[in-house]
Amino acid sequence: MTKVHVFDHPLIQHKLTYIRDINTGTKEFRELVDEVATLMAYEITRDLPLKEVEVETPVCKATSKILAGKKLGIVPILRAGIGMVDGILNLIPAAKVGHIGLYRDPETLLPIEYYVKLPSDVSERDFILVDPMLATGGSAIEAVNSLKKRGAKNIKFMCLIAAPEGVKALTEAHPDVDVYIAALDEKLDEKGYIVPGLGDAGDRLFGTK
Ligand SMILES: O=P(O)(O)OC[C@H]1O[C@H](OP(=O)(O)OP(=O)(O)O)[C@H](O)[C@@H]1O
Numbered sequence: 001m002t003k004v005h006v007f008d009h010p011l012i013q014h015k016l017t018y019i020r021d022i023n024t025g026t027k028e029f030r031e032l033v034d035e036v037a038t039l040m041a042y043e044i045t046r047d048l049p050l051k052e053v054e055v056e057t058p059v060c061k062a063t064s065k066i067l068a069g070k071k072l073g074i075v076p077i078l079r080a081g082i083g084m085v086d087g088i089l090n091l092i093p094a095a096k097v098g099h100i101g102l103y104r105d106p107e108t109l110l111p112i113e114y115y116v117k118l119p120s121d122v123s124e125r126d127f128i129l130v131d132p133m134l135a136t137g138g139s140a141i142e143a144v145n146s147l148k149k150r151g152a153k154n155i156k157f158m159c160l161i162a163a164p165e166g167v168k169a170l171t172e173a174h175p176d177v178d179v180y181i182a183a184l185d186e187k188l189d190e191k192g193y194i195v196p197g198l199g200d201a202g203d204r205l206f207g208t209k
């Protein structure tokens with residue numbers, strides 16, 4: 001059964017308000033997405049395994065904990081997912097980064113895959129799949145299909161804003177994928193945009209359109 005986590009941390013909610021704001025320009029938008037991705041990564045890595053090691057402090061020898069070295073992979077869904085990668089790498093710099101290129105056909109709203117490049121040891125890694133927006137869910141479902149087809153077994157999906165329709169579709173299609181969201185919005189409009197949302201995440205990140 002999928003777990004859906006909504007991160008209601010005040011810092012995340014505060015920054016998300018400015019991300020939504022139509023008056024926030026590209027530079028600030030990019031910085032804020034980067035910061036929220038770091039804060040979400042802090043929450044999402046809570047269950048990373050630790051191991052005990054010996055350490056010598058200036059006072060005495062002690063037993064203390066370090067990360068057990070689980071292999072992680074971050075996979076942004078292009079384009080907009082790229083905006084979240086550096087923020088996550090700030091906290092887990094040893095993670096490898098794969099890329100899945102998908103765009104949503106504006107007429108059918110169906111995802112079209114155009115690029116996939118993943119670390120060679122896919123089946124040994126746990127993956128965090130990232131995209132700022134989960135709208136109909138088509139892109140996330142297709143990206144998880146693509147990861148699983150290549151051997152990924154343990155996948156988390158992380159996004160800034162989700163529509164209820166997308167959460168339902170993704171959790172039904174992939175009940176083993178936990179979903180991490182900064183805000184669960186109201187609905188989709190007739191063009192498949194999240195309401196209230198933030199508009200087109202890729203365009204706002206990269207200054208296109
Ligand atoms: O849940 P869905 O209905 O599939 O919609 C969400 C997708 O739409 C956006 O990408 P877009 O197609 O705009 O591509 P882009 O990132 O290149 O702008 C967004 O970044 C998601 O990938």
Ligand SMILES: O=c1cc[nH]c(=O)[nH]1
Binds near residue numbers: 080202
């Ligand atoms: O609201 C939406 C929906 C899909 N993709 C976006 O970038 N924004």
Ligand SMILES: [Mg+2]
Binds near residue numbers: 080200201202203
């Ligand atoms: Mg876009």
